[in-house]
Amino acid sequence: MKILLYNPDNGVTRNFMPHLWMFLLQALTPEKHEVILIDGNAKAMTREELVSFCKEENIGLVGIGSMTRMVARAYRVADSLREAGIKVVMGGPHVTECADEALGREGGPRHADAVALGEADEYWADIIEDAENDELKDIYQPQFDDKGNDKKPSLQPYPHIPWETLDLDQFSLVPKMFRSTLAKLGKGWGKFFVVPIETGRGCPYGCEFCTVTGFFGDSIRFRANEDIVEELLRLKARARREKGQIAVFFIDDNLAINKKRLKSLLKDMIAAGAILPWVAQISANLLADEELVDLIADAGGKWVFIGMESIDPENMASVNKQFSKPADYKGVLDRLAERNIFAITSFIFGMDNDTKGVAERTVEQIESWAPGLPVFGQLTPFPATPLYTRLEKEGRLKRKKHWLDFAPFVMAHTPNKMTIKEARTETNYAWSRSYSPKRNLEAVESIKEKPLQFRISMLVSRLFFHGIYFPQMGRRAWLKLLSQNRKPISGLLKEGLSKWRKVRKGDSGGSVSEQVFDKPKKGYS
Numbered sequence: 001m002k003i004l005l006y007n008p009d010n011g012v013t014r015n016f017m018p019h020l021w022m023f024l025l026q027a028l029t030p031e032k033h034e035v036i037l038i039d040g041n042a043k044a045m046t047r048e049e050l051v052s053f054c055k056e057e058n059i060g061l062v063g064i065g066s067m068t069r070m071v072a073r074a075y076r077v078a079d080s081l082r083e084a085g086i087k088v089v090m091g092g093p094h095v096t097e098c099a100d101e102a103l104g105r106e107g108g109p110r111h112a113d114a115v116a117l118g119e120a121d122e123y124w125a126d127i128i129e130d131a132e133n134d135e136l137k138d139i140y141q142p143q144f145d146d147k148g149n150d151k152k153p154s155l156q157p158y159p160h161i162p163w164e165t166l167d168l169d170q171f172s173l174v175p176k177m178f179r180s181t182l183a184k185l186g187k188g189w190g191k192f193f194v195v196p197i198e199t200g201r202g203c204p205y206g207c208e209f210c211t212v213t214g215f216f217g218d219s220i221r222f223r224a225n226e227d228i229v230e231e232l233l234r235l236k237a238r239a240r241r242e243k244g245q246i247a248v249f250f251i252d253d254n255l256a257i258n259k260k261r262l263k264s265l266l267k268d269m270i271a272a273g274a275i276l277p278w279v280a281q282i283s284a285n286l287l288a289d290e291e292l293v294d295l296i297a298d299a300g301g302k303w304v305f306i307g308m309e310s311i312d313p314e315n316m317a318s319v320n321k322q323f324s325k326p327a328d329y330k331g332v333l334d335r336l337a338e339r340n341i342f343a344i345t346s347f348i349f350g351m352d353n354d355t356k357g358v359a360e361r362t363v364e365q366i367e368s369w370a371p372g373l374p375v376f377g378q379l380t381p382f383p384a385t386p387l388y389t390r391l392e393k394e395g396r397l398k399r400k401k402h403w404l405d406f407a408p409f410v411m412a413h414t415p416n417k418m419t420i421k422e423a424r425t426e427t428n429y430a431w432s433r434s435y436s437p438k439r440n441l442e443a444v445e446s447i448k449e450k451p452l453q454f455r456i457s458m459l460v461s462r463l464f465f466h467g468i469y470f471p472q473m474g475r476r477a478w479l480k481l482l483s484q485n486r487k488p489i490s491g492l493l494k495e496g497l498s499k500w501r502k503v504r505k506g507d508s509g510g511s512v513s514e515q516v517f518d519k520p521k522k523g524y525s
């Protein structure tokens, strides 16, 4: 049977990396079946095109995965496929919590032939077998243990995802208009992929707004170090073979949740030379450990995603995240920046103690720290979270099923101390100020003592990052952005060119790129 795994586009713009679940389920599919992957964020297709594609390819089963924010879109795609007689199974965090909605048991239309609850690793093959025999059940879920809890996959062994041979072309991040020019610049510049890798699942912290503790559980399961190192080495070999740039996103919710285990993993990566540039999510409270931060730098860590949420400790307490202390944020970012690691800092507006002006107060603080990539969202009650239950009890939910009429940056409940409209204005202010040409220039200049490649990385990341959250896909949008940011771009280009000329005149050994992009010094600048 031919199976299509489809990820609907998120309605904003493209994701910067593919979703792991597709590769994982593909790897867990019995060999006799063929699996095709399409990510709507990377390869835009109308519903009609998708249906024709499935018919032409004789697809027997479509698997759709979705977060809450794109579930309405996922349902529409599923409806079109089912109308054309194609079987659909849906999985992921949203339908796990709202299975009845997907199955039309709440009075609305039915969208899926079957739903997959929780982690599907151990029963995905059963779904395929039942689909092949035309015996799909409504609901699939993990087996239960003696206490009636889901039996979670141990992750040891972990499926072999054949990164070395997978067709990743739809996921190259270099915009088409720049590919040929960049390819001429040097080895591997025409292609760039960010590949998701997990090293463990679960989080014990239970922040009020988060689905992770409920979904993956509060005890953590880790993969074996050797297995992760082997996966990284295969990716590194591919990057070398194809002369492409590959970076890794460790998608664990908190890579350092067990510091001892992370240190041992990083030491194993360093010993095996399994070093690729990587990004990981780590909470601020775990980044005070100097040895750990040194190891992160030595093992290739370039960016750390930190859920900072708010600069107001009262807000942090209100969402059960008081373990993360705003007073520590500056120190954490400085410690990282000393090692040339920068942070993607995530903030939430519309929290219970937020008042008008919160964006300005927050951004002012952010601007006094080491530069990074701030991200701003709003407090969102995802189904089955403690936050959803609390707001429902308090009668504060304005749109109980906000996902069915998803609107970016429009809150589903009224914040305590401002209106929904004000929360939106605050969020827009924070984004536009933080990624203005003025701020981009300041961010690059604030690290002028750093080697050239870190400043280029800071600027390029800033230009791209805004595009993850706001549409920035067309040639005109890009040209406008480049023109607005011409000052730092031309400054860095000039510096790079003059270094390049010097290197060409009096060659002192090593490759041109090694000499232009100074090798980072030990002891850090």
Ligand code: B12
Pocket (backbone or CB within 6 Å): 010, 012, 013, 015, 016, 017, 018, 019, 020, 021, 024, 062, 063, 064, 065, 066, 067, 068, 069, 089, 090, 091, 092, 093, 094, 116, 118, 119, 120, 121, 124, 196, 198, 209, 210, 211, 212, 216, 251, 252, 253, 377, 378, 382, 383, 468, 469
């Ligand atoms: C990586 C990640 C991202 C990446 C992008 C996603 C990507 N390309 O991978 C980034 C950083 C960009 C991101 C952004 C956001 N994210 Co995010 N992200 C994650 C994260 C950390 C890992 C996802 C992952 O790969 N997990 C590991 C895989 C193996 O698990 P899985 O996807 O759940 O898949 C398993 C099962 O669900 C099931 N399954 C899944 N799909 C399907 C489909 C079928 C057919 C079947 C049978 C089974 C199945 O089988 C899989 C194997 O067991 C999760 C948290 C988490 N631990 O999952 C949050 C998470 C998915 N994100 C979340 C959110 C809210 C967001 C944002 C909206 C945050 C924000 N306010 O901006 C944005 C949205 C961005 C956008 N434009 O869409 C929420 C979603 C909650 C919900 N109910 O929807 C999560 C769960 C985190 C949380 N705090 O609650 N995210």
Ligand code: SF4
Pocket (backbone or CB within 6 Å): 203, 204, 205, 206, 207, 210, 211, 212, 213, 253, 254, 283, 307
């Ligand atoms: S927000 Fe992060 S730390 Fe808090 S429960 Fe979710 S995954 Fe864990």
